[in-house]
Amino acid sequence: MSSRRSRSRQSGSSRITDDQINDLVSKLQQLLPEIRDRQPDKVSSANVLQETCNYIRSLHREVDDLSERLSELLATTETTSAQAAIIRSLLM
Amino acid sequence: MASSLISNPVVNSERSRESKKKKKKKIQNQNQNQNRTRWKTEVEQQIYSSKLLNALLQVRRNASSAEAPPRGRAVREAADRALAAAAKGRTRWSRAILTNRLKLKFKKHKKQKVGVTGKSRSKKPGVSILRMKEKRFPALKRKVRVLGRLVPGCRELSFPVLLEEATDYIAALEMQVKTMTALSELLSVAGGARANAALADRIGSNRLSPT
Numbered sequence: 001m002s003s004r005r006s007r008s009r010q011s012g013s014s015r016i017t018d019d020q021i022n023d024l025v026s027k028l029q030q031l032l033p034e035i036r037d038r039q040p041d042k043v044s045s046a047n048v049l050q051e052t053c054n055y056i057r058s059l060h061r062e063v064d065d066l067s068e069r070l071s072e073l074l075a076t077t078e079t080t081s082a083q084a085a086i087i088r089s090l091l092m
Numbered sequence: 093m094a095s096s097l098i099s100n101p102v103v104n105s106e107r108s109r110e111s112k113k114k115k116k117k118k119i120q121n122q123n124q125n126q127n128r129t130r131w132k133t134e135v136e137q138q139i140y141s142s143k144l145l146n147a148l149l150q151v152r153r154n155a156s157s158a159e160a161p162p163r164g165r166a167v168r169e170a171a172d173r174a175l176a177a178a179a180k181g182r183t184r185w186s187r188a189i190l191t192n193r194l195k196l197k198f199k200k201h202k203k204q205k206v207g208v209t210g211k212s213r214s215k216k217p218g219v220s221i222l223r224m225k226e227k228r229f230p231a232l233k234r235k236v237r238v239l240g241r242l243v244p245g246c247r248e249l250s251f252p253v254l255l256e257e258a259t260d261y262i263a264a265l266e267m268q269v270k271t272m273t274a275l276s277e278l279l280s281v282a283g284g285a286r287a288n289a290a291l292a293d294r295i296g297s298n299r300l301s302p303t
Binding site for chain 1: 141142145148151152163164165166167168171172229231232235236238239242243250251252255258259261262263265266268269272273275276278279280
């Protein structure tokens, strides 16, 4: 595909090589708990991208669940500003 | 406060575009390594914890004045805003969360998805995504697009930049989950302790004679 080489106009970034893409994908693989231990050549880029999307979605769900829980706790806990200060110091 | 957060990154990004691109790439790589471990430090977690606590107390104060219990959605948005603020405007997703919040205030719309700011940014929409299409199968391109939608403000980004943003976003989300879990455990213990104390009072000081 000769058009691949001729398209060199990119908005603000230099040309991306195949190697660069593979490098980025393998770096991404290291972040994902599901597949970070698998051999890099056994995991395709599509796999890594799919796992990334799944992982972000599951993190979003966890945050949503935690938000629900926190909203319940906030409603029931009679947290005065003094207690908030105590909690803050416990967190530090 | 949010406006100062936004005006600085805009000026910074314009300046960096004028400087040499190779230099920018080197600095980007360094920043990338720093950023990845940044979210894992104790300091970041503490900073985020206090921001989160303040935001949650604010949500509760707003909710009690409106006579409605704070819903999960409000807490989620406050937590996301606190997270974006903790990022100090260095990443696109954090800036997108904060600007989207401002847009919501002006438009008074309810938006389900964040990250619609991509429209204003696209000078050459998806040029690098077109390159991906030529190089790879359409399935990959589809996944890249899904990923771009999941990370706020990253719809029309080139592949390497998108991956960079996603990396930082994932690390930040992990820290967010860790902090919110710790906070909810603390609050439930605090609430439980108070409940126990109240119960002990009610049963009567006869049975539980203080020693």
